[in-house]
Amino acid sequence: MKSSKEEHRRHAPKTLRFALITVSSSRYSAKIRGEKYRDESQERAVEIIKEAGHVVKVRDLVDDDLNMIRLKLFELLKDVDLDVLVFIGGTGVSKKDVTIEAIKPLLDKELNGFGEIFRWISFQRIGVAAFLSRAMMGTINDKAVMCVPGSPQAVETALEEFIPELPHLIYILRS
Numbered sequence: 001m002k003s004s005k006e007e008h009r010r011h012a013p014k015t016l017r018f019a020l021i022t023v024s025s026s027r028y029s030a031k032i033r034g035e036k037y038r039d040e041s042q043e044r045a046v047e048i049i050k051e052a053g054h055v056v057k058v059r060d061l062v063d064d065d066l067n068m069i070r071l072k073l074f075e076l077l078k079d080v081d082l083d084v085l086v087f088i089g090g091t092g093v094s095k096k097d098v099t100i101e102a103i104k105p106l107l108d109k110e111l112n113g114f115g116e117i118f119r120w121i122s123f124q125r126i127g128v129a130a131f132l133s134r135a136m137m138g139t140i141n142d143k144a145v146m147c148v149p150g151s152p153q154a155v156e157t158a159l160e161e162f163i164p165e166l167p168h169l170i171y172i173l174r175s
Contacts, residue, residue, distance in 0.1 A: 005168070012167035016083040019058035019076050020045050021069075023090035023099050024150060028063040041088050041155045048159040057081060064090050069102035077141050083170050085143055086159075089150030091134045099147050100134045107138035107145065111169075114146070114162065121157055137162075142173045 022042050030037040039061070046056050058076065062068045069087070076085050090099030104110065114137035122130035135158065137146045144166060148158040 008168050008171050012171035013083065014053070014167070016054045016166055016170060017057045017081055018045075018049050018054060019079070019082050019085045020049075020056060020060070020088060021058075021072055021076075021086065022061045022088045022150070023064055023069060024061065025064045025096060027061055031061055041150050041152045044152045045086065045088065045155050045159055048156065048163065052159075052163045054163070064096040064098060066098045066102045069099055070106070073103060073106065073140075073145070077143065083143060084146065084166055086146045086148065088148055088155060091136075091147050091149050093132055093134070097134075100136060103145060103147055104136065104138070106140060108140050110136065110138040112136075117161070118148075118158055121161060122154070125153070125157065139169075139173055142170075144169055144173070 020042050022039050024039075027037045027039060042059060046059070049056050058079070060072065062072050069090070073085070073087075076082055087099050087103065090097045115133075115135050118135045119130045119133055122133060133149050133154070135148050135154070137144065139145065146158060146162075148154055
């Protein structure tokens with residue numbers, strides 16, 4: 001007899017559709033000024049998502065601004081062609097880091113294990129500084145919403161470790 005986890009995986013979507021939103025004041029300012037900027041973290045996220053057989057449907061950039069983050073979130077929640085929304089950056093402890101404050105109050109459910117496991121893996125890689133991350137994941141309207149630190153290494157940790165389980169999550173949300 002198959003376990004429910006195996007059964008869920010069998011019925012889970014094979015290809016997920018992602019939105020990647022970088023939250024960064026410096027990059028946003030450069031964008032507004034019409035200057036070129038590089039977003040290594042988002043570029044790395046695209047690589048990982050595609051390598052896993054999924055699709056990136058939306059790529060964007062917003063300022064470290066609570067209202068701007070929420071407006072982008074609301075816009076993405078209306079898009080029925082998205083499964084996973086990833087906010088990259090703004091998860092630290094500085095005064096300008098407001099991604100968590102913007103998104104957490106709007107979650108239908110918070111998946112506390114994501115942040116706990118993310119910090120545990122990060123601790124193994126970078127040491128005790130991992131506690132400074134407020135990375136989190138939750139669900140809103142049958143979509144997964146991830147908030148991860150802005151470094152390329154943190155994006156790798158979050159996506160490489162958790163992408164394999166995301167189809168299972170989406171299946172459960174929509175069942």
